[in-house]
Amino acid sequence: MNETEKLPTLTVVVAVVGLLWTVAAVATLVYWSGLTVWALGLLAAAMFVWTLRVYLRPSETRSGA
Amino acid sequence: MSQVVERSIERLGVLRNRLGVNWLSVAIFAVVLAYADGFWLTSVQGTVGAIERNHAPMSRWLRDSTLMLPLFFLGVLAALLVVRRLFGDGRRVALWIGAAALRITLIGSAVGTTEVMASSAYDYRLQSRDLARLESQHTHPAVALGSAATASQSGCTGTCAQRQLTLTAHIEAVKLIGRMLLITNVIAVLWVLVFRSDRLWRRKRSVDDVEVADNRLAVKAVLA
Numbered sequence A: 001m002n003e004t005e006k007l008p009t010l011t012v013v014v015a016v017v018g019l020l021w022t023v024a025a026v027a028t029l030v031y032w033s034g035l036t037v038w039a040l041g042l043l044a045a046a047m048f049v050w051t052l053r054v055y056l057r058p059s060e061t062r063s064g065a
Numbered sequence B: 001m002s003q004v005v006e007r008s009i010e011r012l013g014v015l016r017n018r019l020g021v022n023w024l025s026v027a028i029f030a031v032v033l034a035y036a037d038g039f040w041l042t043s044v045q046g047t048v049g050a051i052e053r054n055h056a057p058m059s060r061w062l063r064d065s066t067l068m069l070p071l072f073f074l075g076v077l078a079a080l081l082v083v084r085r086l087f088g089d090g091r092r093v094a095l096w097i098g099a100a101a102l103r104i105t106l107i108g109s110a111v112g113t114t115e116v117m118a119s120s121a122y123d124y125r126l127q128s129r130d131l132a133r134l135e136s137q138h139t140h141p142a143v144a145l146g147s148a149a150t151a152s153q154s155g156c157t158g159t160c161a162q163r164q165l166t167l168t169a170h171i172e173a174v175k176l177i178g179r180m181l182l183i184t185n186v187i188a189v190l191w192v193l194v195f196r197s198d199r200l201w202r203r204k205r206s207v208d209d210v211e212v213a214d215n216r217l218a219v220k221a222v223l224a
Helices: A003-033 A035-055 B002-019 B023-048 B057-087 B093-137 B148-154 B159-199 B207-223
Strands: none
Touching (some): A003 A035, A003 B002, A003 B057, B023 B057, B023 B093, B023 B159, B057 B093
């Protein structure tokens, strides 16, 4: 087995382990604090981003159209 | 199915090359921050946490810190990528390193504080449940020690006052630990930067580098 065959396998294994590990960490945080807090936090973040996108959008009069 | 896997592997390889960070440096930062912040998490649990979770502190520190490691890893990775995006190619090394230190500290502290807040929320839930159970087992109302002021102000007595005191203790603990995390992370990041500051990002391979590498391979082949 040469190195070009080994490298992708190792990368994939590390990526899969990392993904599962991350999911476990996030699941632990969600379990600790309760799903409601995270749902409200995500909702607040989504609303904040939406507000920024709407109000920071260049208007037609300002763009000189 | 196999095509999907193959495509995912290809994308993974492209992504890994495109990110261009030094993975060892990211891992070192993540390990140092995770275990340093894990110490404060264990301290909070031991001080104001629920009795059910009060196991041996050493194993608790190791378990919780190890569990949260990938979040710190992603945080450090995000910090380095943001710095590279903001400041372009690294001509001004001091600016790059300073910005990286600041970003890593801030993002690491945010992850650590989130971890402590979530853990405190879990502790508070357990403690509230214990207080409710204690109240149901006793016929007379439980009296919260030192809660006279709280009771007179809000009309909240007994278990309610105890819950308020517990919540206040958690909030104060999170505030204090938030500051401690920031200080700890500044020190930890600066220490790691002393050893790894020149190896945060992977250097782009120039044509000369490729030629040198090819020549080395050729020399090795001849010698073998």
